[in-house]
Amino acid sequence: AQSVAQPEDQVNVAEGNPLTVKCTYSVSGNPYLFWYVQYPNRGLQFLLKYITGDNLVKGSYGFEAEFNKSQTSFHLKKPSALVSDSALYFCAVQTDSWGKLQFGAGTQVVVTP
Amino acid sequence: NAGVTQTPKFQVLKTGQSMTLQCAQDMNHNSMYWYRQDPGMGLRLIYYSASEGTTDKGEVPNGYNVSRLNKREFSLRLESAAPSQTSVYFCASSPSGRYNEQFFGPGTRLTVL
Numbered sequence: 422a423q424s425v426a427q428p429e430d431q432v433n434v435a436e437g438n439p440l441t442v443k444c445t446y447s448v449s450g451n452p453y454l455f456w457y458v459q460y461p462n463r464g465l466q467f468l469l470k471y472i473t474g475d476n477l478v479k480g481s482y483g484f485e486a487e488f489n490k491s492q493t494s495f496h497l498k499k500p501s502a503l504v505s506d507s508a509l510y511f512c513a514v515q516t517d518s519w520g521k522l523q524f525g526a527g528t529q530v531v532v533t534p
Numbered sequence: 535n536a537g538v539t540q541t542p543k544f545q546v547l548k549t550g551q552s553m554t555l556q557c558a559q560d561m562n563h564n565s566m567y568w569y570r571q572d573p574g575m576g577l578r579l580i581y582y583s584a585s586e587g588t589t590d591k592g593e594v595p596n597g598y599n600v601s602r603l604n605k606r607e608f609s610l611r612l613e614s615a616a617p618s619q620t621s622v623y624f625c626a627s628s629p630s631g632r633y634n635e636q637f638f639g640p641g642t643r644l645t646v647l
Contacts, residue, residue, distance in 0.1 A: 430574075455635060464538070464624055464638035465577070472633050511576060519584045520565055520631030521592065524576035 423448045423516040425495075427525035434532055440502040442528050444495045444512030453515035454495045455522065456486055460508045468510075471495060482506070502532045535560050538639035540625050546645045547615045555610040555642050557625030565628045566608035567592075567636060568600060570621040577624065583608055584631060615646045 425446045434440050446452050453472055457465040469480025476488045486497045497510060509529050513522040541556045559566065564585045569577040579592030583602040597619060599611045608627075612619060622643050626636040 453633060457638075462641075464640045465626075465636075467635040467637070470633075470635055515632070518632045519582065519590075520628055520634060520636070521567075521579055521582060522577075522636065524578075526574055526576045 423452075423514050423523050425454075425512045425514045425523060425525040427510075427512055427528045429528050430526075431529040431531065434502050434530070436504050436532050436534050437501050440497075440499040440506065440530065440532070442497040442510050442512075442530060444497065444525060446493050446495060446512075446514050448514060452488075452493075452495075454486075454488065455513045455515070456480065456484070456495075456497050457511045457513065458482075458508050459511065459527075465511065468497070502530075504532050504534055506530060507532045537561065538625055538627055538637055540623075540639040540642050542642060543640070544643050546647065547612075548647050549616060551615050552611070552613050553615065553644075554612075555623055555625075555644075556607070557609065557639060558607045559625075559627040559637070560606065561627060561629075561637065562605070563627035563637070564605070564630045565634075566602065567626040567628075568598075568608070568610045569624045569626065570594065570619075571624060571641075572621050580610065580623075612644075615644075617646045620644060620646045 456468040512525040567582040568580040581600040625639040628634040628636045
C-alpha cells in the first residue's frame with residue numbers, strides 16, 4: 422500500500438531561519454508526491470509536486486522540496502522562514518491512476534518573530 | 535473564477551438527521567473528491583468521481599453517499615448522521631487523475647450532537 426509519514430507533529434523555527442518539514446514515503450512503483458499547506462480555517466493549497474526529473478522541485482511562496490529515492494524522503498524546505506509561513510503542512514502520495522491521494526497526518530509549523 | 539465552492543460553511547445536526555453537502559467547481563475539471571479532516575489523521579478520502587457519471591468509494595465511505603450531478607457538481611449525503619461524523623469536510627477537483635494536483639474548497643465544519 423502507498424503511504425506517507427510525517428514524523429514531526431510540530432516544527433518551531435525563528436523567523437529568518439531555515440525551515441524543513443520532513444516526509445517519508447512507502448510506495449510500490451514510481452512515487453508521485455505532493456505538498457499542501459493549510460492556513461487556519463481555510464482549505465488546502467497546493468505548494469509543489471514531484472512527478473519525475475530533477476530531484477529539487479521549486480514551488481509557491483519560496484518553498485522547495487528535495488526528492489531522495491535512496492532515503493525514500495521528500496522534505497519540504499524554505500531558506501528563510503516568515504511568520505506568515507505558520508500553518509499546517511501536508512505531504513501526500515498519489516496512490517493510483519485515478520489521482521487519489523494518501524495524506525500524511527500533517528505538521529504544524531510555528532514561526533516566531 | 536470561484537474555483538471550488540462548498541455549502542454550507544457550518545452545520546450542526548442532531549444524531550439521526552440527514553443532510554447534503556454541496557460542492558461545485560468552475561474549472562471544467564473531470565475528477566472530484568470528498569475528504570474528511572480529523573485532528574492528527576490528515577485527510578481521508580470518502581468518495582471520488584473520476585469523471586461525470588462515475589463514483590467510487592474511498593478509504594472511509596461508510597455512512598455516506600454521493601452524487602455526481604453533472605461535470606460541475608458533486609454532492610455528499612449523510613443519511614443518518616452520527617457523532618462520529620463530526621468533522622471538517624473538504625471537496626476537491628482536478629483536471630484528471632494521474633500527475634495532477636487537486637484544488638480544494640474552503641470546507642464545511644459539521645458537528646453532530
